[in-house]
Amino acid sequence: MDLCQEKPLPLAITAQDGYPLKGLCWRHLTDTPQTARPVIVINPATSVLCTYYSRFAAYLHRNGFDVICYDYRGIGLSKPASLRGFQAGWLDWGQLDFQAVLQYAASDFPGQPVQVVGHSVGGMLIGLAASNANITRVFSMGAQHAYWRDYPAKQRLRLLLKWHVFMPLVTALLGYFPAKRLGWMEDTPRGVVQDWTARAARFEDTYKSGARVLSSADRRGIIAQFTALRCPTLALSVTDDEFGTVAAVQRLLRCFDSSASTHLRVAPESLGLKEIGHFAFFHSRFEPTLWPIALAWLREGSLPDSVGDSVGEIVKPLKTVR
Template identity: 55%
Template sequence: MNLPTRPAPEAFRETASDDYLLGGFTWRHIRTDPTRPVVIINAATSVRCRHYSRFADYLFAHGFDVITYDYRGIGESRSGSLRGFKASWSDWGALDFEAILQRAQREFPGQPIDVVGHSFGGCAAGLAASGAAIRRIVTVGAQFAYWRDYAASLRWRMFGKWHVVMPLVTTVCGYFPGKRLGWLEDTPAGVVRDWGTPTPRYETRPSGLTLGELPFSRVKAQILAISITDDPFGTVAAIERLLEYFESSERTHLRIAPEDIAEETVGHFAFFRSEYQDRLWPIALAWLQHAELKQGTPGRRI
């Protein structure tokens, strides 16, 4: 499919409840339509929102308004040095995503609100106090980065990289200089601490909240969780662990093997590359449009 000429997304600034200034982009149709959904794209940990621009173009071309944004300390939402900068996964969800969710309700009053969450972005979808406003969610490889859930063949290598080396470098530098090392974007120390915590349970992370106090149960959206068999983060155990938190939601887990789409590898990050707009993106589109998996959809339900 050839997408139409890319619209010029509007850059915006949004203030979170603690007065932190967030940055992002909006794809907005000229004519207001109360039936048109608006999609918020939640990025993976330390991946800039610009990574999802082509996917946002795709959704816009299919009739959605779209919002992308960066979490505090990342990309459009970074201001100065990250050394000593305070931010955590909880902040990214409870403060940053919440602010964007409120913005969507304010900027697109009455329109349905959907969310696409990549990796941590799927977790963030359950951390906003206004989560009840979400109609549908598509997650891709969404999990808590619990090391025991990593793919068995790579588990110890990944543990060493993400749970030993990354925290050690962060301790020395005061933040993780990921861009310099070629490991994602620079990352606040608090986020690295959350990632490195050796527990599968979100409520024991530094948020200090019990499961009953977390907002996940407020979300009553129709959820499609997409996982890829060669994604070492997104194993069945990892995906299912997160889905259990969305106890008030209707949940569907679709597991896709690269060979299902005539590929050798896809992994954790490739889903949002434009080369997959004809093979993988229609799966997310169909769910956002009708909360359904069309006949012939690659993969299998778990």
């Protein structure tokens, strides 16, 4: 007997360093093992609550998947009593938090294929987990690591001042970034701000100077871990996304040089819309239009017929440069 939950179950996972992570899990209740049903892990964007993805997770669940969505350390359900002085960065989110969720998926959903949906930095974090070779398919939305030169030329100065000047200055004063008070996103740990505001074209070079310096061997290890991902990837981006520009998305895809990737670029006008932006893909109003693209990819590794007709343009891959 196979029953579909109406509401998600609370999720509690402990990372390798002992940090408690929390989230939500949508799973089918069944009396027998379901090795053919994929379990999908949703990696949120930087400082975005896992509950933001609940509508999309429920949609995937209704369409036959088990789904896990969680908050990184320092965010939402996984937030400590105080962020002042709390140290957590993108390396922690990928190497510890996402890795712990992959291990949980493997143990609690034995034999089921593991797929990943990564939004923004959530797509980049896939490359940091030691178990990423076990992932069978990836769908990403606007995935990149916020290199400032990839911002649109007309918005570059404004975004540079906002995210790479104002944010680190406030963080230096308070010990964390009070984004929620500003109405921007969730409050953000200091280490994440340091990673976000670094000006390195390659992610691993973020740690060549500043507060956290990695050895050359450690940086080579990061490169190798990105290369360990070998499953097919569909990277979706939209033309009015200030973060997910063609240059930014392609830069990240080149890091996953063992993964056969497809970059689908969608213009809001092709759907009769004025805007989509960096976040709106996960709003339920896109269930009839954009969500079927992700569903077809996660189910079959292919694009729906509608994409070939009027929605989306395939961006040609660029050569790997590291």
